[in-house]
Amino acid sequence: MKTSIVYSSKTGNTRQLADAIAAALPESDILYIGTPCEVALAADRLFIGFWTDKGSCNSEIADFLKTVKNKQVFLFGTAGFGGDAAYFDKVLHAAKKHLDGSNTLLGSYMCQGRMPQSVRDRYVKMKASPLPIPNVDMLIENFDRAATHPDTEDLQKLKDAVAQL
Template identity: 45%
Template sequence: MRYAVIYSSNTGNTKKLAEVIAQELPKEDVVYFGEVNEAAKQADMIFAGFWTDKGCCSQDMMDFLGNLHGKQIALFGTCGFGGSQEYFNSILQRVSAFIEDDCTYVDGFMCQGKMPLGIRKRYENMLETSVDKNKVQQMIDNFDRASKHPNEDDFIQAKVFAQVILKSCK
C-alpha cells in the first residue's frame, strides 16, 4: 500500500497534525508528504488534512478531493471555533461530500486549533459594540481555549487515528 499525507494549513496547525500522522506510516511506503499537490495521487491511501474555513475545508482541498478516483481517503483537520465532537463531525461530513463515489472515505479526525491573534482583537472590538455581549464573550473564551491547540493530547489522538487507519486498510 502506498500512502500520501497532504495538507492545507493556513496557520500551521494542520501541518503539525500531518507531521504526526506521517510519523506513524511506514516510511518506505510514503510516496508524498506536503501541501496539496497532484503528486499525492500516486498513493492508494491518502490522508488529507485541512484547516476549517467557514465550516468546511479550503478551496484547494475541495478541488483536490473532487479530482481523486479509486483512492482510500482519511480526512483530518483543525478548527478554531467549536470544540465539540458534534461540530467536528458536521465539518467532516461536509468535507467528505467532496470525495468522489469511486473512492472510499475511511474515517476522519479533527481537533481544535489556535487562531491568529487578529481574530481575538476583532472579537474584543465586537464586545464593545455588540448587543449580545454574552455571545461575543463566549467567542473570546473559545479563542482562548483554542490557543492551546493542537496540544499533546491532540497529537496522541492523531497518532491513534493513523494507527487505526493503517490496521483497517491492510
Template identity: 45%
Template sequence: MKVQVLYKSKTGNTEKLAKAIYAAIPDPDKDIQRLEGQKNYDMGDVYFIGYWTDKGTASFEILDYLGELHNKKIALFGTCGFGGNEKYFQRIEENVKAFIGDDNEYLGAFMCQGKMPIQIRERYESMKNGENDAKVEALLRNFDEAMLHPDRDDMEKAAVFVNSVFEKLSGEGANC
C-alpha cells in the same frame, strides 16, 4: 501500498497534525507534502488529507483535489478554531467528505481544535456592545483555549486515528 499525506495549513496547526499523522503511519512506503497546486492524483493508494477549516469546510484547493481522486482510500484530518463540540466537527467532516467521489473508499476523519490568528480575538473584542457581552466572552474563552492546540493529547489522538485506519485496511486484507 503507498501512503500519501497531503495537507494545507494556514497557521501551522494542520502542518503540526500532518507531521504527527505521518509519524504514526506504520507503512514504510509513505510520503508527506504540503498541497501546493499538485495535479498528480496518483501519489498513493491511501491518502491522509488535511485541511484547516474556513466557514465550516476546507479550502477550495483541498475540495478540488479530493474531487479528482479516483479508486483511492481516503482519510481526512483537520483543525478548526472552534473546539469542544463534536457535532461541529462532524458537520465539517460531512461538508468536506461530500467532495470524495463514490469510487473511493472513505476511511474516516480526525478533527481537533487549533489556534487562530490574533486578529480573530481582536475582532471578537470589538464586537462587545453591552447586549452581547456574554456571547463575546464565550468566544474569547474559546479563542484562549484554542491557543493551546493542537497539543500533545491531540497528537496522541491523531496517532490513535491512524492506527484505526490501518486496522480497517488490514481487516480488508490490505498489505500493511
C-alpha cells in the same frame, strides 16, 4: 501500499497533524507529504488535511478532493471554533461531499486549532462597540481555549487513529 499526506495549513495547525501522521507511518510507505499536487495522486492511500472555512474544508482542499478517484482516504482537519464532536462531525460531513464516491473513506479526525491573535482582537473590539454582538464573550472564551491546540493529546489521538488502519 504507498501513502500521500496532503494538507493545507493556514496557521500551521493542520501541518502539525500531517507531521503526526507521518510520524505514525513507516517512512518507506510515504510517497509524498505536502500541499495538494498531482504527484500525491500516485499513492494508493491518501491522508488529506484541511483547515475549516465556513463550516467545511478550505477551498484548496475541496478542489483537490474532487480530483481523488479510487483511493483509500483518511480526512483530518482543524477548526478554530469549538471543541465539540458534533461540530467536528458536521464539518467532516460537509468536507466528504467533495469526495468522489469511488473512494473508500478509511476514517477521519478533527481537533480544535489555535487562531491568529487578530481574531481575538476583533472579538474584543466587537465587545466594546456600542451594540455588542450576542455571545461575544463565548467567542473570546473559545479563542482562549483554542490557543493551546493542537496539543499533545490531540496529536496522540490522531496517531492512535492512524495506527488502527
